[in-house]
Amino acid sequence: MDCTPSCRLPKHAELIQSAATWENLPGFLSVARRICANPTNFTDRFGRHVLHVAATCGKGDLLEWLVKECKVDVGLRDVESAWTALHRSVYYGRLDCAVRLIRCGADLYACDKEDLSPLDILMLDSPYKMSSADDHETQLYTWGSNTNFTLGHRDENMRQHPELVAMCKFHSAFLTGDGKVLTCGHGRGGRLGHGDEKTQLAPCMLSGIGDDKCISIAAAQDHTLLVMESGVVFSFGLNNMHQLGHSPPSMQSLVPKMVQARVWKGKQVIGVAAGKYHSAFYTHTELFTCGLNIGQLGHLKGEKYQTIPRQVSALVQKDLRLASVMCSDNATVCATDRGDIYLLQHYTCQRVINRFPELTRLQVCGGNFDVTSTPDVNKAHEKLTLTLLNAKGEVYQWRSSNGGLRKALWSLKRELFVSDIAVGKNLLIITDKGEAFMCTQSDDVITDVKRTPSSSSLTQLGLLMGDWNRKDFIGYHAERIPMVHRGMRIFTDAKSKGFAVLQSHPSAGLGKYPKVSASRMCEDFKQLLDESTIEDSIHDVTLMVESHTFPAHSFILASRSAVLRDLLQAD
16 A cells, blocks of 8 residues: 555555664654654554653754644643653653753643642652752742732842741741741731831731740731740730730730739640631630630620630640640631530630641631621621641631531542632632642532542542432642742632742752762863963964063854954954
8 A cells, every 4th residue: 555645554654664763863754754654643552652752751852843844733641541741751851851841832831641740740750759858948939919019029039948837918927947937918006026017018027026926926917826836925016906915905016025814824825827817825724815806706795805814714624635726707616635626606606616637727707606796707608628738638617607527639630638728709729749739619629520420429429339419528729830840838818819829849859969070170281281281282372472472272262252253254
């Protein structure tokens, strides 16, 4: 059978791809034209194009010829795994080919059948997970709306190594590994703690807290809380709702001021949490709250304000040990070391989740409050949502509207093992591979999985066991956040307008470093100058300056001086 320009013979494809593995571009062209009249427009039985083979074998000239001369689609995918040529080049370490493909328009974020991009393939064997040690170096990246200067972008060379970030509507606070605190944003009311109400475009070191090391921070819209290693608590910002815990109450505090409460005298405060209208302080066994009492303080309805921190009596229980406390504007949530979750809302303290296993993160947003108690607060209502992460990398949500735990199901074709979460208007997650995703609720995710379940979905949902129940899951569409590959922690504000991600340093986890010897260029050139003579063959031109003769190189002279270049060309 004669070969035609429409040839699709698999045998020809195999021969042409074989030639691409060992021939250079001229050799390939010679062989391909003898084999087939259609050498660049069809694939073999595995769905591979010669473009994929060239990327695998590092044939950069052939790649450029196929894309530029033959107009082959640089994003062409194979059948087996939906890999592009860029996937193959980075997987096989052909970085020169990867650079050429990117210059030709290859997409760095094109995903294969497992939702992995070429950069994800590159990071699969990264040692970044070894950076979980306490002495690792971290880098903070922020993005989003910078309307209130909460991102701190003016100075991109911040040399601190942050460990914790508190992002709010009008300001952000950063805690470094050595216990220093930095703040930036709008300073109205003293929420930045710098002694004035000026706006700080870039993170500025907080003074006024002495040499004591800070171990925990919390921030709400108008105030900031600090816990020091010694157990001392500082607060600053607006105090219009008595949320600072100072007595007698002032309208604001421009600098960090110690919270002096008799109720925790002799006890070690280990953490704080902040809402717009209140603050929470806790030891290992006790919780204290203060601020505007609209039901979220855990105290009975009575006085409008709780000025100094007061212990929540409903949590005075034998063997109860607090692991974490979180606040939204209208609710307070406590987690114990046994996994019990207590909700403080509507002037009550209620256990809403019993023995959640291996809890590692807890986030709260939304909630309702007593609208009859005060006309001073925003009447906007949001459904209360608790988001929980366990040690297995699974995310669960509890909502007041349904009263039960539901497991989060992602829209991806592979399982995600989550290592950190942040909750605002959207849910943000960090995976064990350092990836970051922004997730929005979508019931279509559950419908699609039930209709066409993948192998990972079957494992995740337990469909093989026959225990599928739609009410047990909540679907999320997960969209990859670009440029995050070594994520450790993620943060956002209540409206998800500003974002921050803490990444390990690119060199974290490396065991061997390249050894670069000190430069000897100056010594070598001096030696060359001292040892060179007119009779040697190292130079090709000599310069006569008065009674001195200097050997030189015409190339260097011509590249540095237009006059000398003209003289040398004239000779």
